[in-house]
Amino acid sequence: MRIELLEKIEGEAFLKFQKDKKIITDVKVIFPHYRGIEEILRGRNPWDALVINPRICGICGHAHLQATAMVLESIFQITITQKAQKIREITRFCEIIQNHIKWFYLVIFHELGILYDFTKVHHLIITINKLLALFSGQWPHSSYCVIGGVTCDPTSFEIYQAKTLIRQIKDQFIQLIGELHDPLNLTNDLQKLYHTLQEKELLLVGKSHDRFITFSQDSHVSNIKLLHGQKRKTKLTLIEENEQKRSYAKNVTYNGKYYETGPLARLMQQTDPFIRYFHRRFKDSITTRIIARIYEVSLLIEKIIDHLATIDLSQPSVVESKMQDGTAIISIEAARGSLIHQATIHQGKIETYNIITPTQWNLSNGTSQNPSVIQKAIIGTSDEKIANLIFRSFDICSVCTTH
Amino acid sequence: MNREHLRSLFTTKSARVETNRGEAYYARLYEQCKARLEELKKIEPLRKISIKEILEDEGVSRRDFLKWASATTAMLMLPSSFTPLVAEAAELMTRVPVIWIELQDCAGNSEAFIRSDGPKVDDIILEIISLEFQETLMAAAGHQAEAQLEDAMEHFKGKYLLFVEGAIPVGPGREWCTIGASGETFEEHLKRVAKDAAAIVAVGTCATFGGVPAAAPNPTGAVGVMDIVNDKPIINIPACPANPANMVGVILHYVLTGQIPELDSLLRPKFAFGYRIHDNCERRAHFDAGEFVEEWGDEGAKNNFCLYKMGCKGPMTFNNCSIVRYNESVNWPIGSGHGCIGCSEPGFWDKYAYERPMADANIKMAPGGGVEKSVDEFGLGLLTAAGVGIAIHAAASAIAGKKSEGEE
Ligand code: SF4
Ligand code: SF4
Numbered sequence: 001m002r003i004e005l006l007e008k009i010e011g012e013a014f015l016k017f018q019k020d021k022k023i024i025t026d027v028k029v030i031f032p033h034y035r036g037i038e039e040i041l042r043g044r045n046p047w048d049a050l051v052i053n054p055r056i057c058g059i060c061g062h063a064h065l066q067a068t069a070m071v072l073e074s075i076f077q078i079t080i081t082q083k084a085q086k087i088r089e090i091t092r093f094c095e096i097i098q099n100h101i102k103w104f105y106l107v108i109f110h111e112l113g114i115l116y117d118f119t120k121v122h123h124l125i126i127t128i129n130k131l132l133a134l135f136s137g138q139w140p141h142s143s144y145c146v147i148g149g150v151t152c153d154p155t156s157f158e159i160y161q162a163k164t165l166i167r168q169i170k171d172q173f174i175q176l177i178g179e180l181h182d183p184l185n186l187t188n189d190l191q192k193l194y195h196t197l198q199e200k201e202l203l204l205v206g207k208s209h210d211r212f213i214t215f216s217q218d219s220h221v222s223n224i225k226l227l228h229g230q231k232r233k234t235k236l237t238l239i240e241e242n243e244q245k246r247s248y249a250k251n252v253t254y255n256g257k258y259y260e261t262g263p264l265a266r267l268m269q270q271t272d273p274f275i276r277y278f279h280r281r282f283k284d285s286i287t288t289r290i291i292a293r294i295y296e297v298s299l300l301i302e303k304i305i306d307h308l309a310t311i312d313l314s315q316p317s318v319v320e321s322k323m324q325d326g327t328a329i330i331s332i333e334a335a336r337g338s339l340i341h342q343a344t345i346h347q348g349k350i351e352t353y354n355i356i357t358p359t360q361w362n363l364s365n366g367t368s369q370n371p372s373v374i375q376k377a378i379i380g381t382s383d384e385k386i387a388n389l390i391f392r393s394f395d396i397c398s399v400c401t402t403h
Numbered sequence: 404m405n406r407e408h409l410r411s412l413f414t415t416k417s418a419r420v421e422t423n424r425g426e427a428y429y430a431r432l433y434e435q436c437k438a439r440l441e442e443l444k445k446i447e448p449l450r451k452i453s454i455k456e457i458l459e460d461e462g463v464s465r466r467d468f469l470k471w472a473s474a475t476t477a478m479l480m481l482p483s484s485f486t487p488l489v490a491e492a493a494e495l496m497t498r499v500p501v502i503w504i505e506l507q508d509c510a511g512n513s514e515a516f517i518r519s520d521g522p523k524v525d526d527i528i529l530e531i532i533s534l535e536f537q538e539t540l541m542a543a544a545g546h547q548a549e550a551q552l553e554d555a556m557e558h559f560k561g562k563y564l565l566f567v568e569g570a571i572p573v574g575p576g577r578e579w580c581t582i583g584a585s586g587e588t589f590e591e592h593l594k595r596v597a598k599d600a601a602a603i604v605a606v607g608t609c610a611t612f613g614g615v616p617a618a619a620p621n622p623t624g625a626v627g628v629m630d631i632v633n634d635k636p637i638i639n640i641p642a643c644p645a646n647p648a649n650m651v652g653v654i655l656h657y658v659l660t661g662q663i664p665e666l667d668s669l670l671r672p673k674f675a676f677g678y679r680i681h682d683n684c685e686r687r688a689h690f691d692a693g694e695f696v697e698e699w700g701d702e703g704a705k706n707n708f709c710l711y712k713m714g715c716k717g718p719m720t721f722n723n724c725s726i727v728r729y730n731e732s733v734n735w736p737i738g739s740g741h742g743c744i745g746c747s748e749p750g751f752w753d754k755y756a757y758e759r760p761m762a763d764a765n766i767k768m769a770p771g772g773g774v775e776k777s778v779d780e781f782g783l784g785l786l787t788a789a790g791v792g793i794a795i796h797a798a799a800s801a802i803a804g805k806k807s808e809g810e811e
Contacts, residue, residue, distance in 0.1 A: 033580040034572075035507055035615065036622030040752075051744055052752065055615040055643065058511025119461065129730045137739030138729035140511045141643055141746075144739040146699055151740035153705055317740075318700030399509045 013363075013398050015378075015391060022382045027375055029363045029391075033402040034248040041353040046072050046323065046345055049353065050146060053341075056355065057400040058140050062095040062132075063334035064355075065145045067341040072147050074328035075345055076321050083315040084149035086307045087135050089219060090162070092332075093300040094132040095139070097169075098125050099335035100263070100293050103395045108290055109189075111389055112196050116189060117176075124172040131165040131304075134158055149318035156313065163308050170301050180298045183277035190294060197287055206286035206390035208377040212265035213254055213361070215331035215338040220303060221266045223331065225259060231269070236329045239340070241356055244365060249401045251364040251372075252356055258372040260284065261337030261361040262394065264292040267299075286393040293395065323348055334358055336395050357400040422480050429482055432660070436488050439661045440495060448497040455494070468493075478648070478727070479656055479664070480674045492659040499658050500559040501566060502552070504596055506589045507580055507616050507625055508569025512607040515644040556599055564657060565600035566650070567593065567628050570609040570616045574624025593631055602636040602663050603628060604653055608751050611639040611670075618752030629670060636663050639670040641722075643746035648727045649675040669749065671721070680717035680743045683725040686710065704740055715742025722747040 018026035037056055041049055053068040054061035066088050073080065080088075105121050129139045135152050136142035144151045154162075178187030186194050197203050212226040215234050223234045238255040259265075264284060267275045275295055278288040329342040337358030344351040366372035371379060374394065378387045458468055472490035476483060505513065555563065571589045572580050582592045597603055605628040608614040616625035629637050640649050653672060656664045664672040681687065689695070690709040697703055697712055711718070717725075720743050728735040737743060745751060 032582070032586075033507065034623060035625075037615070039620065039622045040615070040618045052615060052618065055509050055511070058509040058514045058644065061509075061511070126730070130733045133730035133733040133739075135739065137734050137736040137741065138724075140514050142739065143736055143741045143744055146741070148699060151699060151704070153700075153740055316700050317704070320698075 013396060015387065017384060017387065024379055024381050024384075024387060026368065027378045027387065028365050029249070029374060031249040031398050031402045033398065035403060037403040038353050038355065041350050044350050045348070046075075046343070046350055047147065049343070049350065051143060053355075054141050054143070056403045057397060059099055059397060060095060060334040060336070060339070060400065061140050062092050062136070062142070062145075063332055063339050064341075065142070066092060067330065067332045067334075067339055069145050069147055070330045070332060071328050071341040071343045072345075073321070074330050075326040075343065076147065076324050078148055078319060078321050080149045080319060081315040081317070083312055084317055084319075086311045087150045087152065087154070087317075088145060090304050090307050091132055091136050091142075091144075092334075093220070093304055094128050096333075096335045097297050097300050098128040098132075099395075100297050101125060101128075101173075104189075104290070104294050107392050107395070108193070111392055112193070112200070114189075114192055114196055116192075120172070120176055124169065124176065127165060127169050127172060131162055131169065134162055134165070146318060148321040149316070151317065153317050154313065159308055159311065159313070163305075166301065166304050166308065170305075173297060173301065177294060177297075180274060180295055183274050190291070193290065194287075202386065202389070203282055203287045204285050205381065205386055206289070206377045206393055207283050208260055208373045209258065210284045211257065211259045212268045212284075213259035213261050213338065214265050214269065214333065215340060216333045218333060219307075220300065221269060221333055224269050225254065226265070226268055227257075236331065236340070239356065241354070241360075249360055249363070250356075251366075252360045253364070256370075258364060258366055258370070258376075259361060260373045261358050262289075262293070263296040263337075264289050265337060266333065267292045267296060272299075286390055289393045334400075336397055336400075337361060355403055357397070357403070359394070359397050359401040362394045363396055363401070429484070432481075433485065433488070436485070436492075436659050439659065440488065440491050442661075443495045443498045443658065446498050448495075449500055454496070475652070475655065478674060478723075479652055480677075488659060489655065492655055495658055496654065499654065500555065500563040501654065502555055502559075502563050502596065502600070503566040503568065504552075504592070506567065506569030506582075506593065506610070507572055507623070508607065508609050509615070510568075511644040512568045512610075516606075516647050516650055552596070556596060560599045562601055563599070564654065565597055565603045567597075567603060567605050567610045568607055570613050570625035570627060571631050572616065572623035572625050573631075574622070580623070590631060593628065597628075597632045597635060600635060602638065602657070603632060604638045604640060604650070605629065606640045606645045606650060608641045608643045608746055611641040612749040612751065614643065615752055637670050638663050638666065638672060640675070641669075641671065641747040641749075641751075642724070643751065645747075646675070646722075646724060646727055646729065649723070667721075671747075675723045676721040676747070678721065678723065678726075680720045680722055680725050680737070683723075684709075684717050684737060685725070686737060707740075710737060710740075710742035713742050716745030716748075717743040720745040720748055 014030040014032065016028040016030060017024050037052065041052060044052075049068045049072070050065065054065040056064050101121065101124060105116055105118075109116050132139045133142075135150070135154060135158070136144045137152070176188060177190050180190070213224075213234060214221045215223050215236060217223050224231050225234050234254070240253050240256070242251045244251055264275075268279065275288070275292055278291050282288050323345070325345050325347065327342075327344040329340065331338045331340045333339070334357075338361070339358055340356040342352075342354040344353075362373045364372040364374075366375055374391065377390050381387045381390065469486065469490060472493065473483060473486045476486045476489045479489070481489070503513070571593055573590055580589050581587060582589060587595075605611045609616060609625070609627070611627045611629070613621070613625045613627050616623055627639075629639065638653055640653065649672070652674060653664060656662075656672070656674075664674055667673055667676060669676075681690070684690070686707060686709045689707070690711060694706075694708040695703060695712040696708045696710050699713065709715070715737070717737065724735045725737070728738075745754075748754070
């Protein structure tokens with residue numbers, strides 16, 4: 001058995017391979033870190049969770065902040081305004097966009113040895129962060145989102161600035177990645193990626209169960225699971241989370257099955273011809289998974305443009321809230337897939353708080369009869385380097401997972 | 404509490420920073436820096452990159468660059484006559500090797516650092532510093548990366564600046580976090596990499612004071628770097644995440660003077676942590692006029708009134724975000740209508756990080772740490788610099804403090 005240490009993800013993880021002759025017959029994923037955030041939350045005032053939870057992750061802190069607000073709003077039975085909703089989506093979509101870009105270049109291009117223009121990429125990320133900061137104060141780790149809405153109160157001046165920035169982002173993105181209209185005619189860096197995968201005969205590696213799940217509901221996705229091409233609504237009660245030996249990450253299944261979450265799962269809900277084209281040809285291989293993540297950026301840019309055009313500034317930013325006891329479970333889309341927060345408030349204090357991160361969905365450890373998403377994708381591969389690439393195609397986040 | 408009382412509480416002479424130390428002092432420092440830069444020039448650069456070329460390529464004119472240098476000189480609290488030296492130091496950044504390790508963290512500081520905002524010149528400078536090891540940025544991963552770290556430590560023995568991100572769990576019972584295939588604990592790892600560092604920069608509140616993992620009940624027994632390493636100069640850059648401008652400032656100061664910057668009693672560089680948020684806050688006039696936001700989203704909020712009553716910790720928090728701001732200076736937390744959460748202070752999680760006004764805060768007690776309850780105690784405790792309930796390693800503080808004061 002060989003242990004492969006992996007970094008260049010956010011944090012650290014190990015892959016343990018089992019081989020028969022040259023073929024990988026089993027793989028286990030181990031996360032060796034732990035911080036104990038769920039324990040830290042216990043017994044605190046619910047508002048504290050708004051400051052602590054974003055620190056679960058330096059990359060998707062917005063998603064954690066918003067998930068925290070949402071689960072508490074659900075317990076306190078509060079509905080936020082359209083304006084607050086749109087601002088939250090704009091900032092969260094920006095966070096997702098900059099994560100995808102960074103992953104595409106720093107992880108995938110590095111891994112495949114493709115050259116790129118770091119300065120251009122860097123400037124694109126900075127422009128996205130500027131747009132984010134307009135509403136959220138700073139990135140990463142902001143605190144503008146509270147129970148009942150958002151604290152920022154943008155005027156038409158900020159909206160105008162945001163519109164200018166999103167136009168720049170769109171231009172810079174197209175300059176780097178190319179236009180994404182015609183799957184048969186890829187250009188710029190996306191073409192580079194495709195050609196490299198083709199040359200290295202990697203187009204078809206990393207296929208998994210072809211089962212997808214998203215639990216969230218927003219202007220981009222719906223809570224839907226896809227099994228054998230059949231769409232069904234999800235029930236959060238069918239989620240099961242289990243501790244594992246020797247790893248601080250917990251396993252998670254839906255109705256006993258492992259599902260893939262993330263950009264590909266989100267896009268498979270839609271009848272978008274661009275991503276369908278790749279899925280028809282390469283199924284849920286690394287090719288489709290990588291392209292989905294980068295294609296999603298173009299969709300989210302359009303969503304932000306739309307939100308900026310339709311936001312109603314006359315609405316209040318925050319609605320009044322009153323603490324109540326109760327339990328709730330909610331889901332929100334983070335860069336890497338559906339993030340789930342569950343909380344119980346008892347006598348005004350957090351009694352339990354449970355977090356299930358997207359990486360847990362994709363990187364659980366199953367059995368040989370019931371392999372997890374990552375296991376199914378890697379087993380049968382004959383090269384550890386390729387196995388690594390498959391692993392990274394999920395954009396794993398260890399700091400999130402080992403909260 | 405009446406406003407007069409509030410005002411007097413917050414306008415007393417707090418830890419004042421000395422921005423003018425007299426001509427003789429600066430003349431001596433100037434000569435010292437010049438000599439240092441001459442020495443550096445003799446060293447082979449670690450990376451064959453010319454900052455001049457890159458700046459030109461990026462369309463940054465000499466004039467823009469000097470503007471940046473003069474702003475940075477001011478940030479480092481040096482007289483403007485040092486501007487040419489700062490510019491020269493920036494060009495010599497490739498001579499100082501930096502190793503960056505991540506421990507019990509959320510990667511937030513790496514994220515802030517690699518997307519460093521600030522003026523464009525800062526980005527370019529970060530691209531050219533000799534980052535010999537940084538997991539997220541470097542090409543290598545896994546075993547290859549481990550080998551690269553060993554190489555860098557060996558090659559730059561005694562010369563590298565070690566940046567540490569994340570806390571160190573030392574709790575009993577379990578080996579909470581390990582690193583690498585050998586299963587080395589974070590504590591062992593830190594000690595090993597720290598051994599041959601010239602100085603250590605702890606970035607973020609986790610690495611400085613334990614941060615989020617150290618919040619009560621501190622399940623893993625997390626502590627900061629200065630609780631583990633006590634025979635090296637340590638510079639703390641707390642905040643969650645630390646402002647990249649301050650990270651660049653520390654490196655630049657080191658290149659320029661060969662020393663670590665002057666530190667306060669918590670080992671924080673005074674150039675960045677010499678003032679409170681409240682001293683330079685854009686809402687300060689409203690504080691003085693007694694105009695407060697009373698509820699999220701009220702008329703006061705729409706008019707950018709002071710956030711003190713919503714729990715703003717600006718009056719007790721030493722940091723320069725109100726001046727430097729974030730993400731290309733677009734904004735900062737108070738600008739987005741939320742009070743300061745005191746993320747750069749020790750005990751952030753248990754003493755500061757709650758969302759309610761301080762007067763009626765019901766705070767979870769840190770194990771073994773007393774917690775002030777009322778505004779008065781809170782403010783006074785800090786303003787007299789006595790009530791900070793944190794155990795600092797006297798040794799580390801004495802060594803680092805003396806060094807910077809004695810040599811500068
Ligand atoms: S100090 Fe804050 S930003 Fe930094 S690693 Fe810790 S939690 Fe993350
Ligand atoms: S918002 Fe905070 S930092 Fe600013 S003036 Fe008010 S209390 Fe001071």
